[in-house]
Amino acid sequence: MGIKIKDQPFYMQSTVVLFGLILLVYVLATLADIMVPLAFAAFLAVLLNPLCNRLQQHKVPKILSIIIAMAIMILFVATVFYFLSTQIIQFGDSLPMLKQKLGDITINLKGWIQQTFGVAITKQDQMVHDALDNSQAMVGRTVNSVLSTLSVVFLLPVYIFLMLYYKTLILNFLFEVFAEENSKKVSDVLGETKSAIQSYIVGLLIEMIIVAVMNSIALLLLGVKYAILIGSIGAILNLIPYLGGIIAIALPVLMATVTKDGYSTQLGVVIAYIVIQFIDNNILVPRIVSSKVQINALMSIIVVLLGNQLWGVSGMFLSIPFVAVIKIVFDRIDDLKPWGKLLGDNVPTHHMGEMWRNRNKRKAVLPTHEQKKVD
Helix, strand or coil: CCCCHHHCCHHHHHHHHHHHHHHHHHHHHHCHHHHHHHHHHHHHHHHHHHHHHHHHHCCCCHHHHHHHHHHHHHHHHHHHHHHHHHHHHHHHHCHHHHHHHHHHHHHHHHHHHHHHHCCCHHHHHHHHHHHHHHCHHHHHHHHHHHHHHHHHHHHHHHHHHHHHHCHHHHHHHHHHCCCHHHHHHHHHHHHHHHHHHHHHHHHHHHHHHHHHHHHHHHHHHHCCCCHHHHHHHHHHHCCCCCHHHHHHHHHHHHHHHHHCCCCHHHHHHHHHHHHHHHHHHHHHHHHHHCCCCCECHHHHHHHHHHHHHHHHHHHHHHHHHHHHHHHHHHHHCHHHHHHHHHHECCCCCCCHHHHHHHHHHHHHHCCHHHHHHHC
16 A cells, blocks of 8 residues: 555655655756746747737638737737837947046046055955856856856747647646646636736736836936936846846946036936836736736745846746745645745734734634534
């Protein structure tokens, strides 16, 4: 007779779970070049699926409906890249002047450090040189991440088309691998997963556009050069939860430092971006990005960092929707519900230990017949 894992002590259960997680992470890291495009394609296929279904309801052939949906997506992406490229061209025209100004600021900064801290300029140059040497590995990882992102771009259309074309086959497989009595749970998980992914991605796109407009207007009013480009890049970086917003503030501050005298503009940029982040986190995200599944802030930061360590920039973007799908599965399996609660943002007012302790105290002072009522 087989031994059930749930009948084993906690340390045995945790060891098995940990071993499984290590094996899963190893496989995901080893097969990153294959898994990253598949993951992006799966999320985008879920996003395009309603449009394909609507087209097919209007008697459009299946293959043609998929092609039309993908063409709309590609047109949207191409429009965004065209807009950014026109702004980048304008930025390139002023690059020599900006480089010279940045060099002057660097020389003044070195002189200030030498005067204030007594560190010789040659010593500073050596420290910068050593830091650059130590960061070569990081640069290499960044280049690899960019190359993998480019491979994603070329493979995505193929994967998306095939996933949409074989949608029924994939769904039948998911239902058939589970017992028939679990079909209701499987259907619920698939339905909630689809809704969560669609609402998350669509909400992110709407949020990105609104944040880009607010960033650009704020930078234009402050007189920062290339306000639209920097504001748009900041909105794209904002798609990386929590960490992207910090990087987005550094760009306009650096541009203001290079192109303007004094520090009033930099202070204005910081204040403006803090206000925009407040509006984004307290109004836009809860009302627009909010999906049926919410991940708490602590777990969001952890999974974003883990995603970056696993798959680089691609992992940072995929981490939140991926964990949202995991939470949906956890919430549907009794033994995994505590893990689903740990990922969620529903914060209880009392912890279970305190509740159990109070209940035991009440049992100790109540008569036997009253204890039965409490139970």
